[in-house]
Ligand SMILES: Cc1ncsc1CCOP(=O)(O)O
Ligand SMILES: C=C1C=NC(C)=NC1=N
């Protein structure tokens with residue numbers, strides 16, 4: 001992927017689907033294909049939790065999902081697992097505060113890859129910029145049961161406190177986001193929304209993605 005400037009990154013964050021095998025009620029391959037048909041703009045492979053796949057099984061699933069993203073020109077991001085991202089030549093990685101710093105990851109990935117960092121306050125947002133991150137994931141905005149060890153639910157406060165500091169890094173909201181509240185997250189000032197279960201548990205993932213995409217568009 002050619003290096004994406006800030007404006008392209010903001011557009012890429014529109015409807016940012018995140019999924020691993022544990023988040024799916026049916027075949028992850030089908031869920032991703034339907035989500036892409038519905039208009040997601042970015043995909044993150046996040047294989048976590050008790051039943052998460054490991055080793056070759058994890059790599060094979062990642063490759064299958066990456067192939068689907070390539071076919072439809074959707075950038076493929078890997079959560080946490082830098083080695084896997086390098087091995088697959090993924091389009092980028094997403095790292096949390098407990099992972100290695102974005103500056104170290106940048107040295108390993110190079111300038112033409114996307115690096116996203118989870119940020120829960122202004123200081124972490126500022127550090128992410130210093131470290132060369134391309135975007136920050138801020139949340140949980142609303143309560144979520146998908147990730148049990150989240151920071152406290154913060155609603156719009158962190159997004160607004162970051163923007164009040166005149167910090168200009170692309171921001172994606174995360175946590176409990178659905179078609180009903182996605183527009184609010186954009187009105188709070190986020191460039192896009194990232195979701196897991198709103199799409200992965202939807203009876204029709206294509207329709208769920210479409211509804212999120214229109215809520216985001218209206219929110220802008
Ligand atoms: C990975 C992550 N980080 C903060 S909340 C969360 C889970 C989001 O899942 P959902 O969209 O199903 O609430
Ligand atoms: C924890 C996370 C926060 N934000 C994003 C975009 N992805 C994540 N895995």
Ligand SMILES: [Mg+2]
Pocket residue numbers: 079080094095096097098099
């Ligand atoms: Mg992590």
